[in-house]
Structure formats: structure tokens, C-alpha cells
Amino acid sequence: MFLLQHQLLRILALAAPFITLLSLWHLSAGELLWLAPVLAWLPLPLLQLWRRFVGNIAFADPRETPALLPVLLATGGALVLGERGAPLWLTLAGLFALLLHNRVLTAVPRGVREVQGAAGELLQLDFEDAGGAVRRLAGAGDRLVLFPFAGWSVYSRMQLRQLLEQLPQLSLAQPPLVVFAGAVPQWAQIMGAGRFECWGDPGAVSSQALGLWLRGASGPGGTLAQRPALAIVSGGELRFWQVAGNYRVPPSLQDCRGRLQKWLARD
Structure with a gap:
């Protein structure tokens, strides 16, 4: 089970910079709606970078609040201001990815082939x-x-x-x-x-x-x-x-x- 979780986490880690760069390219062309995918995908990688070198407090935050708030803001803005296009779908994908990360991909349930242990x-x-x-x-x-x-x-x-x-x-x-x-x-x-x-x-x-x-x-x-x-x-x-x-x-x-x-x- 954890092997699948681990591979999905790697896919999300690779998707985040690609989607962020794509969104920044559209932003540079004046398409402001592409700010929403940036807010949806960029906060968690930045938070992880901070954690790697500095953080020792926020690790006990099961909701990933510093990353979740920008995602919710971006999703709300995309739903209110945007049309049904790529910015909206990428923003919703970012929200789903973060929720999946928080609840499923980082959980460690015991697999059927793992020893119970004592x-x-x-x-x-x-x-x-x-x-x-x-x-x-x-x-x-x-x-x-x-x-x-x-x-x-x-x-x-x-x-x-x-x-x-x-x-x-x-x-x-x-x-x-x-x-x-x-x-x-x-x-x-x-x-x-x-x-x-x-x-x-x-x-x-x-x-x-x-x-x-x-x-x-x-x-x-x-x-x-x-x-x-x-x-x-x-x-x-x-x-x-x-x-x-x-x-x-x-x-x-x-x-x-x-x-x-x-x-x-x-x-």
C-alpha cells in the first residue's frame, strides 16, 4: 500500500513545479486568472523547503494550514471570477492533491503483507x-x-x-x-x-x-x-x-x- 502512496507523492512533487511554471508563463502574458493555480500548487513545496532547513514547529499541523489557506482562496477566486477553463481545473486539481496528501498519501496504515510486530x-x-x-x-x-x-x-x-x-x-x-x-x-x-x-x-x-x-x-x-x-x-x-x-x-x-x-x- 505504501509503495503506491509513495509513487503518487512523487508524481505530485513533479507536477507542482511544472504547473507553477506554466501558470507563471501565462501570468507574464497578463492572464491574471492563472494566479489561482500558482496559489494552489506553490505553497506546499515552499513550506517543505522551509521545513527542510528551518522548521521545527509546523510539523504537528495535520491540516497543513499554511498551504491550505492559499489553496482555498485560489479555489474560491477561480470559481467566482473564472470560466470553465484550464485555470479552474488546475486549481481544483491542486486542492484535491493537497487534501489527498493530508488524508491519504501520508497516512501509514498497516498493509496486509506487513508483520504486526511486538x-x-x-x-x-x-x-x-x-x-x-x-x-x-x-x-x-x-x-x-x-x-x-x-x-x-x-x-x-x-x-x-x-x-x-x-x-x-x-x-x-x-x-x-x-x-x-x-x-x-x-x-x-x-x-x-x-x-x-x-x-x-x-x-x-x-x-x-x-x-x-x-x-x-x-x-x-x-x-x-x-x-x-x-x-x-x-x-x-x-x-x-x-x-x-x-x-x-x-x-x-x-x-x-x-x-x-x-x-x-x-x-
Whole structure:
């Protein structure tokens, strides 16, 4: 299922700049109605670019409000002012694409061929640290553990930026642990230097055992993807486990702050 979702997302990502450039060409010729397709297709790519390099707050916006408002404005304007022509149809296509992106293409339901998994096995599963050594959570002490969606995703970057922003308030006894499906991306190692640890899961074997791995999801360099999850390990036991239903909105640190203070706070 996710393979189809992923391919449709790629098609939309390619369609957005093409439609935007076509609309700008018509705008340059004085056809003002072509402003509507620009407002419908351009905001989300710009928002994604901002998220890639800066954003760490808006990732928890399931409605994609900064992109949705211009699309609704453009659709209303095209319906009121426009004729039944290309500007109107491209604007409606932009609205449909955004709604499809928000509700369907970024959801992560379990496929019929995906393993259900068992979170209780987390402490006994094998991972690899930055040096390639095999590690297990059973010997890692009390930890906050984050499972980002994928190393190539802007949402994973924002999730880790938010983690860094909230670290002073969390007062953790040990640095958090970030576990990627597949290899650890270079940007994550640089971002987390001295602040959180990064582990990898070659082949996503452990991710499959946990029921997180997304079948058919791969990005640049073959990097694998998984459902975003958050775990708290304390006293040799799994104390908390939460898995996201949409990779744009990973589990919130704020929602489990009380549990973090109870199990992982400094003395």
C-alpha cells in the first residue's frame, strides 16, 4: 500500500513545479486568472523547503494550514471570477492533491503483507551505533527512544529539531536515542553530536519485528522508512510505546512529558 502512496507523492512533487511554471508563463502574458493555480500548487513545496532547513514547529499541523489557506482562496477566486477553463481545473486539481496528501498519501496504515510486530521485544532487538557496533536497548540504561520516519524526510528533520529545542526542559538523565530504519543519515549525526545518539537498523530487521517498517518505502540511496514511534525504556522495561498513524505528525514529546519526568529525569 505504501509503495503506491509513495509513487503518487512523487508524481505530485513533479507536477507542482511544472504547473507553477506554466501558470507563471501565462501570468507574464497578463492572464491574471492563472494566479489561482500558482496559489494552489506553490505553497506546499515552499513550506517543505522551509521545513527542510528551518522548521521545527509546523510539523504537528495535520491540516497543513499554511498551504491550505492559499489553496482555498485560489479555489474560491477561480470559481467566482473564472470560466470553465484550464485555470479552474488546475486549481481544483491542486486542492484535491493537497487534501489527498493530508488524508491519504501520508497516512501509514498497516498493509496486509506487513508483520504486526511486538513492541515488547524492543529491548532484545539488535541495532547498530555510529561505529557499526551491535547494540541493544537492554544494556543502554533508561532512555527516551525516537523512531523517525526516514532519513530523507523533512518531517524527520523537524522532529529532531523539536527534540533539541525541548531537551533543556526535559532534564533527561541520559541523552535520547534516535533509531533510523536502515543507515543513519549524515545530517542526523551532525545535528545530534553531543546531544543525542543515533542508531541504525540495517535492513530494517528490527523495525519489522516492531511492526514499524513500511513495505515499499525507500528514498534516495535506498534509505528505508518506518512508522514514527516514541518509546520510554526504564528499569529494564518498556514503560511507554506510541506509534503515529500519519508520518507528518509523529508522537509528541509534550504529550508524554509527565512520563518522561517520572522515569527518565535527572536525580
